[in-house]
Amino acid sequence: MSATQVIAGRYRLDRRLGAGGMSTVYLAHDTVLERAVAVKLLAEHLAHDEPFVARFQREARSAARLAHPNLVQVFDSGLDAETQRHYIVMELVDGPSCADVLRDRKRAGIEETADIVRDACHGLAYAHRAGVVHRDVKPGNLLIAAESGTTKLADFGIAKAAEQTRITQVGSVLGTAAYLSPEQAHGEEAGPRADTYSLGVCAYQLLTGRLPHEYGSLTELALKQQQEPIEPASALRPEVPPELDAAIAVALANDPDDRYESPLDFAAAIEAGLHGQATEVTRRLAGAAVVGDGDTTRTLGDVTDATRSLPTWREPPTPTRPAPRRQPSMAEERRRSARNRRLARFLTLLAIVFAIVAAGLVLLVNENPGRDVSPVDRDTVEQQIDGIEQFLREHTR
DSSP: OOTTOEETTTEEEEEEEEEOSSEEEEEEEETTTTEEEEEEEEOGGGGGOHHHHHHHHHHHHHHHTOOOTTBOOEEEEEEETTTTEEEEEEEOOOSOBHHHHHHHHSSOOHHHHHHHHHHHHHHHHHHHHTTOOOSOOOGGGEEEOTTTOOEEEOOTTHHHHHTTSGGGSHHHHGGGGGGSOHHHHTTOOOOHHHHHHHHHHHHHHHHHSSOSSOOSSHHHHHHHHHHOOOOOHHHHSTTSOHHHHHHHHHHTOSSGGGSOSSHHHHHHHHHHHHTTOOOHHHHHHHTOOOOSSOOTTOOOGGGGGGGGGTTSOOOOOOTTSOOOOOOOOHHHHHHHHHHHHHHHHHHHHHHHHHHHHHHHHHHHHHHOTTSOOOOOOHHHHHHHHHHHHHHHHHHOO
């Protein structure tokens, strides 16, 4: 690309700021309004994906209606006639992203993390009230303005435009899958609480320098989200207040109904947790018992040990009288049944894939007897399929 290229007759592209599979972002100069802007050019191959282009244009118009101090403002979008490239013109944020912070410093300060999450919560709450769900909250989309220190959330609408297109295949999504909510990972519609989950993952990573679930494949991640508890941030970084741990654990709940109803509740919980307190919403959703004078932001120091089993910890019963066993509600039973059905469908699909691959290997050997291919024992294949069926029976009850 020439350094003097001009998009839409007014945006002069000066230098590249970053690139990804979907787009490239440039520092540009708006020659009409005489100001610096950021211009995102979509990848050339997407110009021929008509469903994507239609969704992109629709979502870009929705994002352009959002105006909030904690959101990156969209100024313009369209198709450049000369290059046939679709573009978005955005507010230029002069400062690092949280991805840059993690790359350069491995983790952020505790107060710094609380500030970032609180700002992002306010931006998300505003967008949700306007009927817009981000769907792709991740460190690279959390930008920190150098002068004010304000965090701004970028790229609203891009994730929805990408849904159901070829760019969401495994190779493209693996790097950011850790920030997807469990319901998104299962292909369900992402609601506002999916954004809260993604922001909770960012908060956890900023505090600890690692993800809640380390994974090597999408299959492994999906299984860990369903089955593996998350190690508390305070176990990895002892100076993190346990109340802050609890606040983040609620955001990371597997079931959307167990997360904060609004990002503003998450913001309040983060602020309280930073000061060693817990909001009433956090205590209710995390399952902690209210003890003492009933103050809704009372310090939870007495239940610090219980936070070691986050994200669904409970204060242990008093030794004098065992706590009665609580019967699950009908809503909880329905959620549990729905989770089991989703896991069953996922594992069944996985078993089918394995069976097809195994069958393909058998055919390859049978049809190419003269080639240097290691033989496949039919009994071994059948044993593998039997093993997969046994796995499904054990994990879908």
